[in-house]
Amino acid sequence: MAGLLYKDFAEIKGKKLSLILLLLTVAFMVLRVAFPGSDNIADLMIEDNESSPVNLIDDFFILAVGFQMFYLNYIINYSVSRICTADEKNKIRGYLFSCPLKKNTYIASKYIFIGIMTYVCFSLYMIWSVSCGAYILTDSVKSIDFLNVFNAFAAPFFSLSLLIAGIELPMFLLFGRDRAMFIKIGFIMFLAMLVIGYILFGDLSIFEKIDFERIIAWADAHAFELMLVNILLPLITVLLYYGSYRLTVAFYERKEREYD
């Protein structure tokens, strides 16, 4: 198993990627400490609607945290297709199945690898978020709320990435690279068409009615329900991910029998 995991790690150029992410994280932390929200640079200080001070340096770093969240999720998504397509391209599977190796070990290695990646990426996001939050201007309620919005979405967002991986992995393993890519790109294009269609012909005025303060007030009033969702979401995600693994193993074994 360790060998299979290392193969996937090498496949995504893991050492280079780890080094880049590590350097980015250190650079972000150094910059955040060097430019805290308490720095009173006149041109960067503004006031919100309630006359509370907002330091634009804070908002810049919060946006960087948000960008990092999307980037890390992109890495997870990219890794799923990379580790499957590379095996197919290099005819690894044929070689592995000639070895004394159970078929579900190979599939499990893929699922475990993506699980580890999600854990590592989520941990990295937490380090960025904690570093950013520590130096926000204390009086800036808006900036703190801004970061809290990203933090509230982080766990569901990474859970979603794991769920998408739970759909993509069986597609790549069962249908092969070409068909899986066809389905994936087709689905993304369909979603893009829906969005473009809505922008062109839909009612955009609903976005003007979105009131973040009301959302935050609603969240405060429904702390119990939100905590329940926060507890159940990771558990349900892991259960579905495990279900996806079991299904893939079952179908893979059937496929191999038919092939034999």
Add this chain to the structure above:
Amino acid sequence: MTDTDTIVKEIPGSEYDWMSKNYSDTGKLFIYLALSFGLTFLWFFLTIPKGKTWDSMGIAMQSFVSLGMLFPFISHIIMRWITKEGFAMTGKDSLMLGIDLKQGKWKYYILALLLPLIYTELGNVFTLLFDRSVYDPSYYESLGIDKKTLLLFPLNAVVTGLIGSFAALGEEGGWRGYMMPKLLKIFKAHGRIPALIIGGIIWGLWHAPLTCIGHNFGTEYFGFPYFGIVKMCVCCTLMGILLTFVTAKTHSIWPAAFLHAVNNASPSVLNGYINPDKANTNMWMSGTLLSLFLTVLIVLTIWKREDKMLGKTI
């Protein structure tokens, strides 16, 4: 570089070859401790705002300072690079990062998740028995939470402990992943108890800068901060025994990381009914310390019995 340099570099034991020197286990341990303490104390020195106590620095800054928990594991990685001990994930003298649930090892993972719930809740029961004045039936309201939400706290601690265990993994990767195996090897002839006690004291002393700014016990107690550091060493020794037990049983640092993370999340419903502002000033009358002590006694008894069955000595 000249040809002579290249040749000298390749001679084992030459001045150029200091990284492949054969360090003794004691030597490795001392270098590791110097690295771990040095890096962490430097982090605390750089990040703790001057003149602030733990409570006055705010939750966001507390979390940032707590990232110092990652340095024991970072030091472990550096040590392996220096001493060329290799980076095997599983097996003997490895990083112990593998997860194996077979041969009944899954029990210890469940135990790691549930044990903090039991001793924290039990500890709060003892606290209420020791000092009735701390009981405040509406304290949870002052924390801004309702009764229903309070009931979810233990479950929330387990889930957040699992998914946000990276900081605890940072500590366990160093203390249980490197320090304890070395200590157990050094004290092999004397049984594991001396190693567990020395490991706990080292771990407690590592927390000293935080204890000095009021982490865990505040600043309003007799003998501040020295008695706080002593109490931290006692707590760390007791916790260290539980953490070493689950690590030894699973050959993995993951259950220790989970136990540590759930423990740090204070998974207790009774926390919402105990007002620390009303607590007496005697820091040694601690219910949590007593319940932790009882849990450790039970765990040590089980450990000893299992060892006897396997023919080992404690």
